[in-house]
Amino acid sequence: MAAGLYLPCRAGFEPECAAEIVDQAARCGVAGYPKTDRDSGFVRFLGLDSGSQSLLEKRLSWRALIFARQCLPVFAELLEIDPKDRLTPVLAAVAARGQRFGDLWMEHPDADEGRTLSGLARSFGNALRGGLRRVGWLSANTDLNAPRLHVILLGGTHLLLAHSHPADSSPWPQGIPRLRLAHDAPSRSALKLEEALLTLMSEQERSRWLKPGQRAVDLGAAPGGWSWVLARAGLQVSAIDNGPLAESAIGTGMIKHHRADGFRWRPEHPVDWLVCDMVEQPKRVAELISDWLVQGDCRRTIFNLKLPMKKRYAEVCQLRELMMQRLHDAGIELRWRARQLYHDREEITVALVPAD
Ligand SMILES: C[S@@+](CC[C@H](N)C(=O)[O-])C[C@H]1O[C@@H](n2cnc3c(N)ncnc32)[C@H](O)[C@@H]1O
Known part of the structure; x- marks a missing residue:
């Protein structure tokens, strides 16, 4: 053996x-x-x-x-x-x-x-x-x-x-990537998105897919860690949350705060990135993200699926199946990449990114 x-x-x-x-x-x-x-x-x-x-x-x-x-x-x-x-x-x-x-x-x-x-x-x-x-x-x-x-x-x-x-x-x-939280990061959650960008994409893919000047929406943004990471990468961010954003997020000058329900708010024009860290049932989040993609409101996405239940692997497989089927039916070709990051607790982080 x-x-x-x-x-x-x-x-x-x-x-x-x-x-x-x-x-x-x-x-x-x-x-x-x-x-x-x-x-x-x-x-x-x-x-x-x-x-x-x-x-x-x-x-x-x-x-x-x-x-x-x-x-x-x-x-x-x-x-x-x-x-x-x-x-x-x-x-x-x-x-x-x-x-x-x-x-x-x-x-x-x-x-x-x-x-x-x-x-x-x-x-x-x-x-x-x-x-x-x-x-x-x-x-x-x-x-x-x-x-x-x-x-x-x-x-x-x-x-x-x-x-x-x-x-x-x-x-x-x-x-385990050893990431250091910057002193002005609005929350520890900033490390989650940083780790996701490092782990779920190669350096080449990052420079192709994530570019200064792009537009992003952050659902469940407060206090602003994820928005801040995107703003520091040069993206214009619409941050959706009824809660307040930290001064350091607002201070980037790249983030517009909308006090609204993340399940209802939509952008006027399609955005390059949708990110989502709302604490919600994973099925609701999976459906919401699929809607955005299928309806053409975003091109690619990174989101968290909270997994408070038992049989978490089976749940993830089911959600993946559900999302990929919807994208397939709509003729959208994106690749699913997922990982339980070091900075994730009872959750995993998923990226849906171009197939090439
Ligand atoms: C884990 S925190 C997000 C932390 C954030 N990613 C960061 O980096 O600072 C979850 C946020 O989701 C927000 N949230 C939950 N349900 C929401 C909803 N339906 N619409 C908008 N925000 C929601 C909460 O107000 C909370 O601020």
Whole structure:
């Protein structure tokens, strides 16, 4: 048996991450089973022979997953290692793999238990980096053309060794972008839209699709974090909310506040972007966004779907089906990209963007 996949996710969302990997693997013709503990912050996908594992490596991209922040093929699991000498078994496992790596990332699950391992990850990482370089299994400088080695600490004596290719894996350790909230951001929610723009689009796509001078509508805008992010990118924003906007949002001079119901307000002319962060039933939001697109009021969109219910993966699949069917019937070709961002709590963020 192969050592399976390691999928880090938001703590508490392991059932969704597990349901999703079973479903997505089945779509690739691969059967396996998920193994996880509640609130551990990760899922393992096991029961794969080496053929199935390499098939998933080829066919299943982490980008297609909503609840997993990363999707790593594991090549070794080390259990009950001696805390006085962790280096020897790891060097042996890397040597057995026989592959030279271009970078080393030390990781641990983003959950209460996992976080206690961050000090060890740092100190062991320093020792391991030196050890690997001495024997030639790690390049002297980061090489983004070579595979990356992930050492995942699951406990002081239990670790996984996994690999990824920098071009097809999350560019951040544990799939978590480290974004800093600007001092004048109107709300922490600003980070959500920043992360969505970074995660759901490539740099090239961003520069093609999001341009100064474009017009955007922000439904459920107060206190103005999302509007502020768009304004800073040079867009003219209509911010719809009965609540007040922060001074720093108004101060951009790019945001017009309309005190109105986001389910009723419409622009006089079509806009380039519709963004929506209203706390509402996800089905209502999905229908509203579909209406805007089908009626030609916006060209592309980023919105949140709040997921307070059980069976959240099934709900998301259903909503996606519903929206894509409506767009298809209207002859609109947009691509659905969705992710539970690091800054998302009980919600996911979806982008509907051009197909090319
Ligand atoms: C999570 S907050 C939005 C935060 C905002 N994205 C930011 O970055 O600061 C949700 C907002 O949705 C607004 N909202 C909820 N239902 C609404 C509706 N029907 N019409 C307009 N705004 C609504 C609330 O007033 C609230 O300000």
